Amino acid sequence: MTHWLILPVMLPAFVAPFIILAARFHMGIQRAFSVAGVFAMIAVSLYLVIETADGTVMLYQMGDWAAPFGIVLVGDRLSTMMVLLMSVLALFVLLYSIGSRWDERGRHFHVLFQFQLMGIAGAFLTGDLFNLFVFFEILLIASYGLMIHAGGNARLRAGVQYVLFNLLGSTLFLFALGAIYAETGTLNMADLARRVTLIGADETVGIRVAAVLLLLVFAIKAAIVPLHFWLPSSYAEAPAPVAALFAIMTKVGAYAIIRVYTMVFPTDLEVTSGLHGDWLLPVALLSLAVGAVGVLAAKKLDRLVTFAVISSMGMVMVAVAIFTQESIASALYYMVHSTLAAGALFLVVDLVRHSRGHLDLVVDAPVAGAALVAGLFMVAGIAMTGLPPLSGFIGKLMVLNAAYDGGQMAWVWTVVLASSLIGIVGFARAGSILFWKAQSEGAPEPDPDRPAAPSALSFVAVGCLIALLLAHTVFAGQMYSYTSATAAQLFAPQDYISTVLDTPGKLSPATDAEVTPGLAPELDPSADGALDQGATPEGDT
Amino acid sequence: MELLVASAIGILTAAGLYMVMRLRTFPVILGIALLTYAVNVFLFAAGRLTKGAPPILRDVATYADPLPQALVLTAIVISFGMTAVVVMIALGAFLGTDDDHIDDETGPVAKGEDAR
Secondary structure, three states: OOOHHHHHHHHHHHHHHHHHHHOOOOHHHHHHHHHHHHHHHHHHHHHHHHHHOOOOOEEEEHHHEOOOOOOEEEEOHHHHHHHHHHHHHHHHHHHHHHHOOHHHOOOOHHHHHHHHHHHHHHHHHEOEHHHHHHHHHHHHHHHHHHHOOOOOHHHHHHHHHHHHHHHHHHHHHHHHHHHHHHHHOOOEHHHHHHHHOOOOHHHOHHHHHHHHHHHHHHHHHOOOOOOOOHHHHHHHHOOHHHHHHHHHHHHHHHHHHHHHHHHOOOOOOHHHOHHHHHHHHHHHHHHHHHHHHHHHHOOEHHHHHHHHHHHHHHHHHHHHHHOOHHHHHHHHHHHHHHHHHHHHHHHHHHHHHHHHOOOEOOOOOOOOOHHHHHHHHHHHHHHHHOOOOOHHHHHHHHHHHHHOOOOOHHHHHHHHHHHHHHHHHHHHHHHHHHHHOOOOOOOOOOOOOOOOOOOHHHHHHHHHHHHHHHHHHHOHHHHHHHHHHHHHHHHOOHHHHHHHHHOOOEOOHHHHHHHOHHHHHHHOOOOHHHHHHOOOHHHHO | OHHHHHHHHHHHHHHHHHHHOOOEHHHHHHHHHHHHHHHHHHHHHHOOOOOOOOOOOOOOOOOOOHHHHHHHHHHHHHHHHHHHHHHHHHHHHHHHHOOOEOOHHHHHHHHHHHHO
8 A cells, every 4th residue: 555645635734833833933934845845745646646547546544444444545537636736726826925925914824825735635535524524624724714814804704704604514514424324324435335325215315315415515615506605705805825725625515526426426326316407507507697797797806706716616517417427527627727717817816906906896097017917817817708719618618518418408508608708798897997998097096005016926826827727728638538537437436436445454344254253244235234223334343 | 312312403403593693793603503512413313322332342232333423523623623713713803893793795784783
């Protein structure tokens, strides 16, 4: 068993305490270690992506305990891809926060940043639902700190909303987990996949409730309408680099939906068959539309971008909800694009804030160096709204193509195209107010509190994110074939399940039977008693 | 015992939800605490209710499932930490703006109502 798989979790878990213990008064050392940590993270996740690219499923058993008893980390194409995406985004966000000196405006920015990475990486890699809850909490508690970084009343108020909403979400998650455990007696995803199919047709009430509760929790994380209300004010009030990093957090919800609803509750499972088409697709289309209308209606640039994020999450969820192999492949392609585009846009918004002093969408004096910022805004806006030639366009095309054969084609095409148009109008309006109509009526008031202008490094960071978007466009063919392979792996989860459950370790069913022969029948998941008693294998250990 | 536990979970959840809908920080935090208690009891019940049984499987017929107990411990620790964080942030927001409403859109209006 190699230990590489746990490194994306362990690395930040060591870097963060080191920073807080040894370097808390030295910003330079903090920055050096934080950047070095993220670089190492990229290297490790690149290695994991290469290792799993041929379809291998990597398994890490914590403490060498075998699967349903111990907690496992599992790395397949999807999870390693998401970890790589997260670490690449984190690098440029970190460089931006150093370049714009956001990290100096409060304490412990780098520590919380590293803990945030730890939580997100863990959520992508874990193979256990309760462990997923724990990693959610790690990433959330770090995000609470990052969200109110640098303080300020508006930010604290938004922070209270954000924290309370997520606390409610966590409570709901626990209810879902309790219901699942009561029904199946396990929380390991691979083990669940096996056991859910064993539930009799007339005993599905509990597991259906649990499946819906779980979907609700992940929909909160993914900010799907009508569960999106936490997102606009918290992302708009959060410091810009933090909001850019949060671009990956909504994707954690989307990832969890894809993972759980391909493996545990697949479409061909009768118990939960209506969940994707009947429920997820309409709300996904609704989020797409609400996001687009929000873009058009926004009075401030940061709100506009947050609604663009909601809209693009709606786009991802539309593709997920169609739930064919092809649509999941395009959802993954679009997810990478939307993460990079949202990250770049939040950083561009911060550049605009620096040069104008405020973000209200009103005609104001032109600003120095507007050409570069305007150019960056335009490119990022084109990517976000899905205009050709950037990857947003290709991604939307893929989703439309995937929807072409399905019965909901009319709905999907209408809403996607209409909301794209509304989004484009919204971005064009904002861009023309900000940069084109700017008139020098009255001198701009100098803002005494305005922090130092962003250095070249910030522009380099934004430029790199946009360059990544370009690369994502140019290599769309290669990316799509990779995401197709990922989707194929997701739709054939037997490999994943057998790797998780059949890899020997301490207390694996085979060795356990030798120790306590009398208990062997109960450990067999197909035994009748295991399901309805809830006298579970975990209990037996 | 089933009725007692089930109604305890139900009452705690209902009270918690009611408090959360008050939309002022203090009741909401109390409501979330109540919801946390409800979910903790719910997790216990997920392992089936057993009385006076050991949580270790020896050669006895009945035993208590130890896994939900471990889950509840984790959940308690996490919710304790989270509650402490939210109390601090809410206190900071209240001291800064002199307003403990959670709904930001109606902030100024609500302030006027308070003065009345």
